[in-house]
Amino acid sequence: MxxxxxxxxxxxxxxxxxxxxxxxxxxxxxxxxxxxxxxxxxxxxxxxxxxxxxxxxxxxxxxxxxxxxxxxxxxxxxxxxxxxxxxxxxxxxxxxxxxxxxxxxxxxxxxxxxxxWHSRFAPGVAHARAWLTERRVYKVAIVWKEDVRRWHPGQTWIWEAGGLGVFDPGINAFSIATEVLPRHFFLRDGTLEIPSNCASPIKAQLNMVGMSGAPVTADLDFLQTGPQTWDITVETDAGTLVLSEGGAKLSIDGTPHHVGPEREYPALYERFAKLIANGQSDVDRAPLRLVADAFMRCRQVQVAPFIE
Known part of the structure; x- marks a missing residue:
């Protein structure tokens, strides 16, 4: 080869x-x-x-x-x-x-x-997608909270226009949700908290809805200290599925399911190699579209300046 x-x-x-x-x-x-x-x-x-x-x-x-x-x-x-x-x-x-x-x-x-979208290659994502395909979704809660000082030290670009702020990690959650949920969902409204010295939000609360009317909420926070939270909880007619640790772990009604080892980026590059071999492209815009909608539709609130 x-x-x-x-x-x-x-x-x-x-x-x-x-x-x-x-x-x-x-x-x-x-x-x-x-x-x-x-x-x-x-x-x-x-x-x-x-x-x-x-x-x-x-x-x-x-x-x-x-x-x-x-x-x-x-x-x-x-x-x-x-x-x-x-x-x-x-x-x-x-x-x-x-x-x-x-x-x-x-x-x-x-x-x-x-x-x-590297988070789509987290070990639990494909399993969650397969399980949710035949389920009726009642409610989805995305909680994505991490410490920007730990994960993005000195990266001032993230606070500029186009840098996304808290949506830089939050878009990972959207990439998973748009992959595993069986039907389309869209933004209704929400709130973006933007530091007075920044152009991008440090916190976001979004209210979305699926085609069946099921609520989909997102609580994003860039100031989380201590344990970090990257969870998606999906309540369905067959039980509650939880993807935790950014999709690395999967449980259904509290019972953990074996999903294999963590190898997001190797799997990402394997996908890239297959696309090249087959003369194909893969450019899903759905996660970025949700972020763009948030900047268009959400109420923006100025908060205290961010000091690293």
Whole structure:
């Protein structure tokens, strides 16, 4: 098997924590180069910009975009126009229209474009989807609370317009919910709490509803200390399903179900390899659409400034 020669744009925390180890664990990929203003990686060529990377003599087949979403579109578009397959770390862009433009560019170029909703590859998600397929859903509660100072230290981009704030982790919950719930759901209203020195929310409470009228609520908090909470609870006609720890664990009516080991990012890259092999793309916009709807429809309340 000839590995897919892959470059990374943006050698930040997510690249080092997840993308590089995932590629190293798979025969399908070879990590051969990077473009990054800062950061390091042993044994590969590193360029300052994607322009320098694409103009170099380093042969690449695909590019993983791991920079902040506000800076992603131009680099992704350049890679697609150069005939490269592109993986977009979540969120796939700063706006829905940006992502739509990338889809159209990829279709015209005949390349693979993959919106990498990594939480959909958590061990419990496929099992939850299969179990919920035949169930009638009565109520859904999403509780996603984590400590921004722990998970995003020094990442000021997250508070800027397009950085999503608390929706950066919250969109992971939406990616799971839109994958496992058997029917469409949509936003009615809610509240976004935005620090006076930021452009993105630090807390969010959303009221959504399914096509059958079942309420779907989301409670997102970026100031959670102590134990972190990443839970989705689904009450159905056959019992209550709980996906906890970001989809890593699954229980039904309090009984744990075995779901296998944690390997989100290796599974993500296996999916990317299959898409490339089959000449396909996978760019689901549903999770990002819910976030965009929240900025359009929710009441915004100014709260105390965020000081890291």
């Amino acid at each position: 000839t590995p897919i020669r892959t470059a990374i744009v943006g050698l930040g925390k997510i690249a080092h924590d997840q993308h590089i180890p995932a590629m190293a664990s798979l025969d399908e990929f070879a990590f051969v180069a990077a473009a990054s203003h800062r950061g390091h990686a042993d044994g590969i060529a590193i360029f300052r910009t994607i322009d320098e990377l694409l103009a170099s003599d380093v042969a690449i087949d695909a590019v993983s975009m791991c920079q902040p979403p506000q800076a992603r579109f131009d680099d992704a578009a350049k890679a697609i126009r150069a005939g490269k397959h592109v993986l977009l770390e979540k969120p796939p862009g700063a706006t829905l229209s940006e992502v739509e433009a990338l889809v159209r560019l990829s279709e015209a170029a005949g390349t693979t474009l993959f919106a990498a």
